[in-house]
Amino acid sequence: MSQLSEAPVSSASFTVTGAERMREVGRRLAALLRPGDLVLLTGELGAGKTTLTRGIGEGLGVRGAVTSPTFVIARVHPSLAGGPPLVHVDAYRLGGGLEEMEDLDLDVALPESVVVVEWGEGRVEELSEQRLHVVIHRSRGAGADDEAADDTREVTATGVGPRWAGVDLSVLGAA
Template structure:
C-alpha cells in the first residue's frame, strides 16, 4: 500500500490510525532517509496507542518507552548502532514484553533479528510531501495495514 502525505499533520494522523490498531507484540519497522518523517510517524503511533506525553527521537538514548493506557510503545532508533549489535538495547526483552509494541527507526542495523510478522513502513520525499509505502507480513501486521488505514 502506498500513501502520499502532504504535511506533518498527515504523517502524524497516519501514525495515529496505525497506533490505534497496535496490539501487544506488534512490530513496526520505519525506514527512510534522514528527515523523511520516521520520528513524526512514531509520534503518531504513540498517540494512537494512548500516550499523551512528548515523543522525541531516541537517537542518543537508543530507546524510549511510551506507556499508554492499553499498551507500551517501545520506540527504538538504531541509527548509531553497529550492524547486528543488539545486546546493548535488550531487544529480546522488548520484543517479549507482554504489554508492549515495538517501533523501530533504522531497523537494518539489527540485521535479520526482527520477527516475520511485522509492518514495514518506508518513507520517502516526493514532490509536495512524503510517500509512505507499507508492507505487512504476517497476520498481526496485516491487521495493522487494513484497507481503511489510508483514510
C-alpha cells in the same frame, strides 16, 4: 525462519502531505497495533519517521513526549490508557545489527509492547517473523519555491507474517 513467514501478506501505498497528516497516519496505525508488534521505519533523514511515531504514541495514549531517541538509542513510553507501552528505538548509530540491539533487551520488551524501530531495516528483522515495514520516501521539489512537493511523502506499509494477513493497511492512507 520459513520462506512463507517472510512473504509480505498485506501492503498499501499512499501519499501524505504535511506533518499533521503524518501524525494522523500514526494515530490510525496505532489503532491496528497490539502488544508484540514490531514496526520498522525506513526513510532518509527528515522523511517523517519520528513524526509518524509521535502519532503512534498519541494513538496508543502513552506518557511522555515522543521525540527522536537518536542519542539515547531507545525510549520506553508507558501507556496511560491501559494499552501496551511504546518502545521507540533509533538504530541509526548502531552498525552491528541484532548483536548490538541485544543490549537493549528488545526481545524481552517485544511480547508486551509495541516496538517501533527507526532505521531498523537490515538490523532487527530477526526479532520477529511478523512485522510491519513502513517506508517513507520524501519527495523533492523542482525549485526552491516548491514547498508543497518538499512536504509530500510517499508511504508504503507492508505487513510480513501471519499477524498481518487480512489487515487492511489501506485505512492508513484514507483521506
